[in-house]
Amino acid sequence: MNWIEPNIIDVNPLQQLNEQGILTGETSISDEEKLEIYKWMVKARRFDELAVKFQRQGRIGTYAPLIGQEAAQVGSAFALEKKDWIFPSYREAGACFVRGTKPSSFFKYAMGHLHGGILKEERIFPVQIIIGAQTLHAAGSAWADQYKTNGAVSVAYVGDGATSQGDFHEALNFASVFQLPVIYFVQNNQWAISVPYHKQTNSQSIAQKALAYGMTGVQVDGNDAVAVYETMKQARSLAREGKPVLIEALTHRMGPHTTSDDPSKYRSREADEAWDKKDPIFRYRKWLEGLQLWSEEEEQDLNASIEEELKQAFNEAAETTTASLGEALGHVYEKPTNRLKEQILEWEGSGESK
């Protein structure tokens, strides 16, 4: 064969838990872990619903909903170890919670607090706004871990849209050439704001793009937390050996792009309905119930405790005093430049500091 035609590549998504909540593959997840994963997913969803509600009420600023992507986020983050690093976009509250980020931090971020967002101790890079930029940071971080031989991996979370960016391609190439312990976790949620997947790339899959860079790729049902978890576990051990992996998790952004977006402009309810049936939480709960691990009563208890936790988190965020501009300006350099010192003094003396 001399000509490489695009259709010679056959990519099929891995699935272990089907839409009816029946386990069709095998899993190493213990019963305790099964419940933990479920609880994280439910927490992510409740947080999401609340954040959207609060934005509508004007209590927080713009928010990017993650509803529909709970399995992809929780399943993948849950498979990591404490020493691993993650490089999220703006939509990754679910993954960040699993890593230890408090919901109050996310509320603060959405309120525009100086100290909102995530922390270094959680081994999470700051929320990335520039699409795809974090792919290179993750490669660099993996490079550092490879250099220090400490066995940690770095994971970059991006969307399908990000795979069009130059940074993404340069990152994959570097990762492969230098055999970096890095995983690229693409949540193909079918949309980059209003642009559908088929207009983003003409590849049949994102996973197959790995081939061009000489690295391993895999496509997984992103609404199946079990398959995502198992895939990520395996990817982690490959990455540790210096075999970077590109994972495409097929999922669906059930909500708008952000709270300022109106999806009715570009997509139909009917088209969404097929995806609604693949709801990641619904099938997972069915599975747990079938295993006699979960009951309606436990569900209610869980909801009540999450409700309470999130309410407290919001209050904590709402009561946090805002930092001053003077404090913000102190973070531009380790030591403010003379010009900045001058500006901070000017600001302090201006009477606007009240």
Added chain:
Amino acid sequence: MTEMNMIEAINFTLKQEMEKDENVLILGEDIGRNGGVFRATDGLVDTFGERRVVDTPLAESAIIGTAVGMAVRGLKPVAEIQFLGFIYESMDQIAAQAARIRFRSAGNYHAPMVIRAPYSGGVKTPELHSDSLEALFMHSAGIKVIMPSTPSDAKGLLSAAIADPDPVLFLEPMKLYRALRENVEEERFTIEIGEANVVMEGSDITLISWGAAMAETKKAVQMLEENGYSIELIDLRTIVPLDEETIIDSVMKTSRCVVVHEAVKSAGVGAEISAIINEKALFYISAPVLRVTGYDSPYPVATVENEWIPSMDRIVREVKHVWELSLD
């Protein structure tokens, strides 16, 4: 005449220009079915189809780089960068490719294209959505930079930008997209690129501003007039080329000048204006040129942004300061 806000004026102009010339096409992220995140391109795909209203993959460098190729080959691309803060992704294509192609090819090639991008703060956007980056492009010879502050100016200048034989960066103040409505001439007209607007004549102090910062500047002018100052207010409208003549004429008359811009102070456009006055009108001025600007930090989080942006209070204070510093 029709009442329009700035976003409507831009939408109207794009439609008008596309009707006038079938070589005009627009490209960018979410500009098609979605009509752009601010609705600047609303409805255009229905009128002109997907061949001329192109929803591109998410790649700024590719959007600008392909526009360069199109422009050189006779099309008139109007590319949108969704928010100005994302333009860094395409910095090479703009500063090193589009802006230089005429020079590099000794005039054999040129890239007549327009890049539109919203910018400006005060609207509590996420990080990197509000930055004012005009100085980067002023420093990149070969590209023109337009920053209107009113619906009418936006219309006349956008038509001029599309007709211009050079690459033009057209920066739209988000904060003013819907802030004011005014009567706008429906018939096609152009405003000369590089011609500042003397919004108000006065004799004490020249205030120079443009784009988003015009909003607070106008408020300050009103306050100052009430306090007995006679202010000459200049809306630059175009940063490159800079209307030096209007600036110098005004400063020769008032002998004092304050520049207001939202971008950070260091190496900002205000510094350039100050230098020009220094070079060309030193013996006419009676006080140093002062600047009211953003602080020398990245654009900050929402909770402090209103303190960061030049406010009416800061502008008023600096104007009074200039008055106190005056020699005569």
